[in-house]
Amino acid sequence: MAKKNESLLRMLFEAPWWVSVLISGFSYLFLNYIFPRLLVSDAMVSQAFLNAARDLSPMVALVFLFPAPFAFLRSYISKKRLENTSSVSDIAKLDWMEFEALLGEFYRQQGYTVKQKLSHSSDGGVDIKLTKDRKVSLVQCKHWKKQKVGVKVLRELYGVLLDSKADKMIVITSGEFTIDAQQFAQHKEFDLINGVQLVSMLAQTQQSNDTVNIDISTQEYGTPLGNRKPIETTSLSTCPKCGSELTLRTARKGSNAGKQFYGCIGFPKCRYTRSK
Structure with missing residues (x-):
């Protein structure tokens, strides 16, 4: 029983904060109003259970409510981290757990149901499990600053993919x-995403609520070399505000949809833009 309670509480810490609030409220209502109706009213033992349930209801509700502020804080920090990560150097500053949390938040904002366990325990080749439109994707994160991800890693993950019967394996590295790894991934259900491609993907989410938006997706930037579509941004000059590079981008929303402009790669820290 202790292990089940521990597992439930861990799930609540990783779930959205409002899940804890709902379960807490339901447990309180159940012990005070629903549970009494299930007991035989004329039995002394039932009255004893009823009194005990009512006495315990505030404590049980508080136990389930306890993870809510921590879950809220985790979500807030993850969103802020996503907003402030705009370069490969920013990614390099993260530790492995922050890196995985960043990716989990990215996919949440892409509409995926995200299941991940941020701990030191063995993950079996899966750091994040994604579900969307009844399709399951597995994500393995490699926060390697110097070492390149080689073909040996992909062979092991391919076995995990086949055993799990998932639709896709996504391997994301900061490097x-x-x-050999890229060649192995060709014609298999793999998406390989390196540090530069990841920054481009994050930029899409960072600008999703703005009028201008980079036309970048995981599908375009996650495929192996040889199958990858051309990148739609090209470097041009430098930003007069922060000194970073300017890239040619295409507006996807608003009155300027379809028009090209130059924007700073330091977005959202720098929002300088210039018409083409």
Whole structure:
């Protein structure tokens, strides 16, 4: 029983904060109003259980409510981290747990149901499990600053993919993949995403509520070399505000949809734009 309670509480810490609030409220109502109706009213033992349930209801509700502020804080920090990560150097400053939390928040904002366990325990080749439109994708995160992800890693993950019967395996690294790894991933249900591609993906989410939006998706930037679509941004000059590079982008929303402009790659820290 202790293990089940521990597992439930851990799930609440990782779930959205409002899940704890709902379960807390339901447990209080159940013990005070629903549970009494299930008991035989004329039995002394039932009255004893009723009194005990009512006495315990505030404590049980508080136990289930306890993870809510921590879950809220975790979500807030993850969203802020996503907003402030705009370069490969920003990613390099993260530790492995922050890196995985960043990716989990990214996919949540893309509409995926995200299941991840941020702990030191063995993950079996899966750091994040994504579900969307009845399709399941597995994500393995490699926060390697110097070492490249090689073909040996992908062979092991391919076995995990086949055993799990998932639709896709996504491997994300803060660094690079070896040529052998890229060749191995071709014609298999793999998406390989390196540090530069990841920054481009994050930029899409960071600008999703703005008028201008980079036309970037996981599908375009996650495929192996040789199958990848051309990148739609090209470097041009430098930003007069922060000195970063300017890239040619295409507006996807608003009155300027379809028009091209130059924007700073330091977005959202720098919002400088210039018409083409």
